[in-house]
Amino acid sequence: MDEQNPRLWLLSGVVVVVLVVLVGGYLVFRGGAESKLTVQSIPNDLTLTLDGRPIPANGEVKVKAGQHTLTAEREGFQSYTQTVTAKGGDPLTVKMYLYANGPAGRIWVQNNPDQALEAEAEAGRRFDEIQRRLWAKYPVLRELPYVGPGFKATYQASKSEPNNPEAISLKIRVFSADGRTKALQWLQGHGYDPASLDIIWTR
Structure with a gap:
């Protein structure tokens, strides 16, 4: 009986340690899980950077948990910057749509009317979204x-x-x-x- 108690305590201690390691490892892994960021850009040949690093204008990239800054630029268009927050491995989708403000941009709009209409629709959605937040704040x-x-x-x-x-x-x-x-x-x-x-x- 006396010999079994130390063994039982030792076995219990080992089980507790294993559980702590497993749970802690899961939480660390979960907290640092990468998220899939899907980007759609108009114009589709714009220059896009993620935290200052060039990435494809359209497609998917993996991002670590935390805040990230996307910046889109193209000649003839107004630049656009957006901050996104990745957490827990949840997927993110971002639309980086630029709007023409120069001759090169206006020529692009004439040659790509479908994409230009889609960008205008997104501009309307962004405006409505900002207005809702402004009305809530003010x-x-x-x-x-x-x-x-x-x-x-x-x-x-x-x-x-x-x-x-x-x-x-x-x-x-x-x-x-x-x-x-x-x-x-x-x-x-x-x-x-x-x-x-x-x-x-x-x-």
């Missing part, structure tokens, strides 16, 4: 433009974050002596905190 947008006593409220691209398409500044034009006070009262009366808004005052 509920005041649903009430703009608004003309009140001595002021007019609209909005524009953010003055403090000009390169962020999902940031805005509230633009309030004041055209009476008490216009600013009335505008602040309007905001507070509708449940908005003026201190939390990026407000541009003009006359």
Whole structure:
């Protein structure tokens, strides 16, 4: 009986160690699992980089867990950069569609109308998606433009974050002596905190 107990404890200890190694190994492997990134590009001959490393403009690549930056460029088109996050081996799909802003780009559009239409449809989808996020972030947008006593409220691209398409500044034009006070009262009366808004005052 006395001899069996040490053996039993030893066997139990070995089992626990094996389980810890197996579970820990699984978690480490799972956390560092590679994800499959599928990219579709328009134009299909654009130059595409992943974290600064050239990759095919269309097709699949493996990426490690974490954040990655895709940058697409082509002569005659506006460059586009997008950040993606890979985690747990989940597949990712990204559309890198550029829009013509120069002579070479406009010639390409004329010669590739089908791809150009697809890019326009994607632009519309992106715009709608950004608008939904803006409305969720800035509920005041649903009430703009608004003309009140001595002021007019609209909005524009953010003055403090000009390169962020999902940031805005509230633009309030004041055209009476008490216009600013009335505008602040309007905001507070509708449940908005003026201190939390990026407000541009003009006359």
